[in-house]
Amino acid sequence: MKKAIKAAFFGLISIAFVGSATADITFVSWGGAYTASQQKAYIDTYSKGSSITVENYNGGLGEIKAQVEAGNVTWDVVDVLPDQAITGCDEGLFVKVDQSEFINDMVVPPVSDCVVPQIFWAYTAFYDKAAFPGKKPKNIKDFFDVKKFPGKRGIHTWANALIEMALVADGVKASKVYEVMSTPEGIDRAFAKLDTIKDHVVFWSAGSKPLELVSSGEVVMALAYNGRIGAAILSEGKNFEYIWDATVLEQEYLVAIKGGNEKEALEFMAHASTAESNAEQAKYIPYGPMRKSSINIIKKGEPWFITSSGNIDILPHMPTTPKVLKRAVIGDPVWWADNGAEVHERFGAWKGS
Amino acid sequence: MNQTQTSTGPILTTDGIPLKVSLKKAERINKIRAFLLVLPLLAFILITFLVPIGDMLARSVDDRQINTVFPKTFEVYKKWDRQGLPSEEVYKTMFFELKNSEGYSVGKASTRMNYSKSGWKSLLKKSKRKFKKIEEGPFKEQMIAIDKKWADPEYWLALGQMVDPTTMGYYLNAVDLKYDSSKNIVQQKENRRIYNKTWIKTFKVSLLVTLFCLLLGYPISYLLATLPMKYSNLLMICVLLPFWTSLLVRTVAWMVMLQQKGVLNNLLVMSNLIADENRFQLMYNQTAVVIVMTQILLPFMVLPLYSVMKTISPTYMRAALNLGASPMHAFYKIYMPNSVPGVSAGCLLVFIIAIGYYITPELVGGKDGQMVGNWIAYHLKTTLNWGLCASLGAILLAMMTVLYWAYNKIVGIENIKLG
Numbered sequence: 001m002k003k004a005i006k007a008a009f010f011g012l013i014s015i016a017f018v019g020s021a022t023a024d025i026t027f028v029s030w031g032g033a034y035t036a037s038q039q040k041a042y043i044d045t046y047s048k049g050s051s052i053t054v055e056n057y058n059g060g061l062g063e064i065k066a067q068v069e070a071g072n073v074t075w076d077v078v079d080v081l082p083d084q085a086i087t088g089c090d091e092g093l094f095v096k097v098d099q100s101e102f103i104n105d106m107v108v109p110p111v112s113d114c115v116v117p118q119i120f121w122a123y124t125a126f127y128d129k130a131a132f133p134g135k136k137p138k139n140i141k142d143f144f145d146v147k148k149f150p151g152k153r154g155i156h157t158w159a160n161a162l163i164e165m166a167l168v169a170d171g172v173k174a175s176k177v178y179e180v181m182s183t184p185e186g187i188d189r190a191f192a193k194l195d196t197i198k199d200h201v202v203f204w205s206a207g208s209k210p211l212e213l214v215s216s217g218e219v220v221m222a223l224a225y226n227g228r229i230g231a232a233i234l235s236e237g238k239n240f241e242y243i244w245d246a247t248v249l250e251q252e253y254l255v256a257i258k259g260g261n262e263k264e265a266l267e268f269m270a271h272a273s274t275a276e277s278n279a280e281q282a283k284y285i286p287y288g289p290m291r292k293s294s295i296n297i298i299k300k301g302e303p304w305f306i307t308s309s310g311n312i313d314i315l316p317h318m319p320t321t322p323k324v325l326k327r328a329v330i331g332d333p334v335w336w337a338d339n340g341a342e343v344h345e346r347f348g349a350w351k352g353s
Numbered sequence: 354m355n356q357t358q359t360s361t362g363p364i365l366t367t368d369g370i371p372l373k374v375s376l377k378k379a380e381r382i383n384k385i386r387a388f389l390l391v392l393p394l395l396a397f398i399l400i401t402f403l404v405p406i407g408d409m410l411a412r413s414v415d416d417r418q419i420n421t422v423f424p425k426t427f428e429v430y431k432k433w434d435r436q437g438l439p440s441e442e443v444y445k446t447m448f449f450e451l452k453n454s455e456g457y458s459v460g461k462a463s464t465r466m467n468y469s470k471s472g473w474k475s476l477l478k479k480s481k482r483k484f485k486k487i488e489e490g491p492f493k494e495q496m497i498a499i500d501k502k503w504a505d506p507e508y509w510l511a512l513g514q515m516v517d518p519t520t521m522g523y524y525l526n527a528v529d530l531k532y533d534s535s536k537n538i539v540q541q542k543e544n545r546r547i548y549n550k551t552w553i554k555t556f557k558v559s560l561l562v563t564l565f566c567l568l569l570g571y572p573i574s575y576l577l578a579t580l581p582m583k584y585s586n587l588l589m590i591c592v593l594l595p596f597w598t599s600l601l602v603r604t605v606a607w608m609v610m611l612q613q614k615g616v617l618n619n620l621l622v623m624s625n626l627i628a629d630e631n632r633f634q635l636m637y638n639q640t641a642v643v644i645v646m647t648q649i650l651l652p653f654m655v656l657p658l659y660s661v662m663k664t665i666s667p668t669y670m671r672a673a674l675n676l677g678a679s680p681m682h683a684f685y686k687i688y689m690p691n692s693v694p695g696v697s698a699g700c701l702l703v704f705i706i707a708i709g710y711y712i713t714p715e716l717v718g719g720k721d722g723q724m725v726g727n728w729i730a731y732h733l734k735t736t737l738n739w740g741l742c743a744s745l746g747a748i749l750l751a752m753m754t755v756l757y758w759a760y761n762k763i764v765g766i767e768n769i770k771l772g
Contacts, residue, residue: 058734059734059735060733060734060735061734061735061737062733062734062737063734065737065739087460087464087474087737089460090457090459090460090461090463090464090474090478091457091460091461091464091737092456092457092460092461152613157719191544201720202637202719203637203719203720205715205716206716216612216614217614218612218613218614334475335475337467337474337475338467338471338472338473338474338475339471339472340735340736341467341468341471341732341735341736341738342471342545344731344735344736345545345547346544346545346547348547348551348723348728349544349545349546349547349550350544351720351721351723352547352550352551352554352720352721352723
């Protein structure tokens with residue numbers, strides 16, 4: 001009996017040692033269909049020895065900063081927004097990465113030295129076809145025109161993308177948006193445009209909410225993450241239609257946290273950011289890859305998106321096709337890193353007044 | 354004989370030590386033992402409660418993020434008369450300190466500088482990259498050539514707020530004030546005045562929630578305390594069941610109930626009580642926050658009320674009625690005063706929980722239901738302005754302390770009863 005206990009004890013210890021020889025990685029992302037696509041595209045296929053635990057978070061650098069400052073880093077790889085990628089890299093929360101493998105293959109250059117490419121996602125307006133039996137909204141001007149298309153609009157509770165869209169709806173060219181936003185009058189102009197729909201908006205803060213709002217008829221149009229709209233159309237058979245105008249494209253990156261299992265994290269990130277991995281992810285969620293060669297892989301492989309009833313063409317649902325890009329605003333994380341706090345406070349004052 | 358002799362000297366124990374000393378020793382051992390028993394709890398409170406609060410208070414006034422990065426610049430900056438643009442000397446010192454800075458100090462400093470004037474962040478980053486090519490002066494023109502923000506006095510003036518290693522700036526920010534470049538206190542720009550409104554709103558919502566909880570909770574608790582056991586147990590389960598249900602589930606359930614195309618509005622329209630286009634806006638605003646928080650916090654009112662009411666002997670009421678008081682009068686004179694400890698415990702508990710609430714306002718608050726907790730979360734996660742978070746938190750803490758103190762003066766804290 002004693003022997004058995006002893007054997008079990010040493011067995012456990014040796015397991016513990018084997019475990020720590022190839023450190024495990026904690027991969028932190030946003031949850032839902034998005035994390036599921038990452039899981040299928042490159043976590044399940046990862047075979048370098050590190051086992052990967054997946055956790056969810058709600059964005060922001062708060063937790064990461066707390067972990068690094070306390071010297072107790074439990075997250076290794078985190079999926080972050082571009083302005084956070086900039087701030088975190090500047091403040092030394094992230095590990096610098098060798099970007100030579102992908103630097104010439106990017107749709108836009110990476111925002112900082114600490115990132116590997118993930119996806120483009122977009123804020124897009126959409127509606128339920130059933131809500132407009134006659135004339136249908138075609139552009140962002142229609143979204144801001146409550147006379148032509150009466151009914152409530154669902155918008156998010158923060159200022160990003162709303163300022164850009166409001167300006168385009170007010171007649172600013174998509175490519176000139178950040179130029180206008182860099183002047184105080186530009187911001188005033190955006191808020192004046194937002195004023196015109198103020199009494200007709202319902203605010204959302206969770207990504208699934210706008211879809212519910214439109215489905216239930218609570219609003220007639222809403223802004224949402226394009227991947228969520230795509231998933232609702234492709235997997236749930238919803239009768240939604242995109243308004244591909246003034247779509248605001250946002251970048252999404254992976255970073256390794258300083259003080260975590262850096263070596264293993266970087267190895268995993270190299271695997272997760274190959275052109276194949278980036279393309280593979282689009283089989284499960286309609287976000288746009290950031291690598292040019294991934295888009296070619298998808299083009300050749302169409303129908304690419306996997307559903308239970310066979311494959312479907314994914315490119316019409318992607319925010320990075322030339323047709324969409326022509327009328328899109330590419331989100332400028334540097335502008336938002338500079339002005340985000342001030343504009344957000346002003347947006348808060350606007351909401352509450 | 355012996356007895357009388359020893360009675361004048363100290364009383365001794367059998368081992369010849371004076372009884373007093375021996376007793377003291379025994380007591381000391383007991384005291385140490387008792388102290389050791391509470392030591393884990395004491396350490397726990399110290400580490401998980403007092404240290405973080407201390408750290409928070411320190412953060413709310415700490416402003417060393419940039420003083421340590423640009424010390425010389427600030428030395429020469431102090432001599433500047435704040436008219437027009439600073440002299441070449443200021444530019445030159447800034448240039449070298451930025452160019453020669455190492456590691457992540459500039460990143461952290463630029464985050465801090467960006468709180469005072471949006472734009473510093475990218476300015477410093479871009480400049481540091483381009484400064485590498487510049488070897489000699491004059492620096493002013495070259496810096497302005499790199500980015501014309503260097504020629505904007507507003508950026509330089511904003512530095513004036515940060516000359517000291519400690520600051521009240523975060524506290525000012527939390528009440529819509531700020532320092533100007535000469536450290537005079539002035540009002541925040543009009544379209545950024547958001548916190549005072551939020552404070553008032555937070556107070557208003559918390560007070561309303563407390564009031565509604567009391568109005569709803571008092572009769573329930575009364576029933577719970579006076580009904581026969583078999584009914585009161587059932588009622589108790591009705592109170593506790595939601596209490597045990599996840600907060601999120603309850604919040605989302607309210608969304609389904611109250612939204613414009615939700616259960617309540619649909620019923621009203623179906624029964625022709627309101628017209629289809631006049632549906633009530635009960636969700637995504639302050640009303641929703643008050644309704645949902647009242648439901649969520651109700652058990653915190655009912656439980657202390659119940660435990661106090663349970664101890665009020667029914668004979669008091671019977672005696673009062675017997676002596677000729679009307680039922681209303683007896684209730685007012687006898688029952689209510691006896692239940693005050695429970696009322697105050699419940700109100701204090703509900704108010705304290707409500708004032709720091711975050712998740713419910715976030716989900717159902719919509720355009721005007723955001724409370725202070727939501728702004729703390731925003732700055733904690735998105736802008737990393739932890740100084741502002743700390744000052745908002747410290748103000749909340751101070752408010753609670755004042756409230757507690759006032760309560761203690763008026764009602765007396767010993768009158769609180771949780772059971």
